[in-house]
Amino acid sequence: xxxxxxxxxxxxxxxxxxxxxxxxxxxxxxxxxxxxxxxxxxxxxxxxxxxxxxxxxxxxxxxxxxxxxxxxxxxxxxxxxxxxxxxxxxxxxxxxxxxxxxxxxxxxxxxxxxxxxxxxxxxxxxxxxxxxxxxxxxxxxxxxxxxxxxxxxxxxxxxxxxxxxxxxxxxxxxxxxxxxxxxxxxxxxxxxxxxxxxxxxxxxxxxxxxxxxxxxxxxxxxxxxxxxxxxxxxxxxxxxxxxxxxxxxxxxxxxxxxxxxxxxx
Numbered sequence: 001x002x003x004x005x006x007x008x009x010x011x012x013x014x015x016x017x018x019x020x021x022x023x024x025x026x027x028x029x030x031x032x033x034x035x036x037x038x039x040x041x042x043x044x045x046x047x048x049x050x051x052x053x054x055x056x057x058x059x060x061x062x063x064x065x066x067x068x069x070x071x072x073x074x075x076x077x078x079x080x081x082x083x084x085x086x087x088x089x090x091x092x093x094x095x096x097x098x099x100x101x102x103x104x105x106x107x108x109x110x111x112x113x114x115x116x117x118x119x120x121x122x123x124x125x126x127x128x129x130x131x132x133x134x135x136x137x138x139x140x141x142x143x144x145x146x147x148x149x150x151x152x153x154x155x156x157x158x159x160x161x162x163x164x165x166x167x168x169x170x171x172x173x174x175x176x177x178x179x180x181x182x183x184x185x186x187x188x189x190x191x192x193x194x195x196x197x198x199x200x201x202x203x204x205x206x207x208x209x210x211x212x213x214x215x216x217x218x219x220x221x222x223x224x225x226x227x228x229x230x231x232x233x234x235x236x237x238x239x240x241x242x243x244x245x246x247x248x249x250x251x252x253x254x255x256x257x258x259x260x261x262x263x264x265x
Contacts, residue, residue, distance in 0.1 A: 022046040023190035026159040029180045035063045050197035053085040097207050103222035109207035110215045117164035128170045142255035147172040
């Protein structure tokens with residue numbers, strides 16, 4: 001209870017003090033198909049000049065037709081399936097480090113200008129973790145999201161790339177029900193292992209630096225090459241044909257400022 005009372009009264013001036021960092025844990029649920037659900041635990045660290053959002057653990061739940069479910073635990077330290085997002089508020093720059101595991105099979109540091117999100121505040125309130133939250137909605141890069149945020153924590157941040165609301169986002173989900181983030185815990189001031197934001201934001205030679213526009217172009221070209229390869233192999237078989245297509249519909253950003261197409265065949 002002491003932590004909750006403190007959080008209700010702290011102001012934005014707290015974040016002008018060096019070392020007074022906020023840590024927020026989010027449970028992220030991704031419904032790949034109705035029978036396969038991926039569950040991630042992510043942590044958001046916020047300081048005056050930076051925010052850092054990182055995947056801490058992940059597991060996949062596969063539901064059988066009989067109703068039973070099987071859970072597969074994935075150790076993120078041993079696999080390349082990971083993502084971390086660094087936002088530099090001074091430079092207005094966002095960098096996402098990731099491993100593209102479907103087509104490119106490489107590590108990338110994908111950078112872009114800090115995305116400006118134009119939310120629409122809606123009627124409605126509800127409590128999350130004893131914080132009174134307001135409702136907002138946005139369509140961002142082809143997907144419509146609804147968020148719940150609290151002005152009692154005056155930090156314009158949230159899970160993934162979400163920003164731009166007058167308070168911390170505690171819950172957000174998309175219209176199709178594929179993606180959902182729910183706050184698990186809030187710690188302020190964070191006194192655990194100190195985060196060196198400058199070190200995290202520095203260039204990492206393990207990741208190829210590339211703009212968001214060029215990364216998207218490279219990835220789409222790889223998809224189209226894959227389709228052409230399958231078609232060529234199929235044409236060499238007597239009486240046989242094979243179809244192959246790919247859709248970005250299930251991705252967080254199905255389209256963007258440079259590409260409106262979702263489906264490739």
